[in-house]
Amino acid sequence: MAVDEKQLTEDILRLAATDVRRCMQCGRCSANCEAASKMDLLPHRVVWDLNSGYASELLEADAPWQCLSCMACEERCPRGVSPARIMEALRLLQIRQQGNNKLSAESVEHYPSDMPQQLLVAAFRKYNK
């Protein structure tokens, strides 16, 4: 079944609660992202995808799982956009897409061994209910 890009974009933006239309693609978010070298999609590209109707690409991306939730992208954005919140929304939607809405201790073995512990702890707090 074809993905409804418009609905998916709305779902992501509702969860992220950030106005991607304000983005001017300056790239400052990506330039200040400590995890950028590990990402398959850089933060500014994630915002671009949402503005361009390519939301389904984001559900396949590994970048949200490399994100450290450090919020540097949000702090440095001159337009008040938060790629960090989009990354968080994408993590949640990817989990839901797998038929899950929570993380179990057993699922940890499926994630990269170099995943930041802070991310795992934060994810457990949020999705282990």
Ligand code: SF4
């Ligand atoms: S820093 Fe802000 S305005 Fe610049 S590309 Fe990133 S999200 Fe867009």
Ligand code: SF4
């Ligand atoms: S919150 Fe994530 S995307 Fe934003 S700068 Fe930090 S690691 Fe990069």
